[in-house]
Amino acid sequence: MKVYGDMLSGNCYKVKLLLEFLGIQYERLHINVLKAESHTPEFLQMNPNGKIPVLVLDDGQILTESNAILGYLAEGTNFIPTDRYAKAKMYEWMFF
Numbered sequence: 737m738k739v740y741g742d743m744l745s746g747n748c749y750k751v752k753l754l755l756e757f758l759g760i761q762y763e764r765l766h767i768n769v770l771k772a773e774s775h776t777p778e779f780l781q782m783n784p785n786g787k788i789p790v791l792v793l794d795d796g797q798i799l800t801e802s803n804a805i806l807g808y809l810a811e812g813t814n815f816i817p818t819d820r821y822a823k824a825k826m827y828e829w830m831f832f
């Protein structure tokens with residue numbers, strides 16, 4: 737999988753942290769938002785919202801929004817509690 741992002745971005749950093757905690761191999765592609773690299777026609781085809789991070793799966797499917805990406809990566813792992821209250825507490829932090 738590929739991740740388009742910038743380590744100066746907290747939204748990208750949390751995706752990087754989870755990928756590394758899970759030991760998932762990925763390719764990192766740097767996007768400099770200060771140079772409007774997230775607003776090129778090519779990038780806008782991946783995310784019309786013009787924002788990083790963007791996750792591109794090996795089959796070409798694309799995910800945007802850091803919390804959606806975290807949810808996708810964490811599915812079926814201990815990073816998503818099964819207990820209803822604990823899961824709501826996780827969402828509490830994610831929506832903070």
Ligand SMILES: N[C@@H](CCC(=O)N[C@@H](CS)C(=O)NCC(=O)O)C(=O)O
Pocket residue numbers: 745746747748769774786787788789800801802803
């Ligand atoms: N809600 C989005 C926010 C993403 C976001 O704001 N990304 C910033 C960097 S932290 C960005 O791409 N800014 C570039 C721009 O808006 O042009 C998420 O959680 O992924």
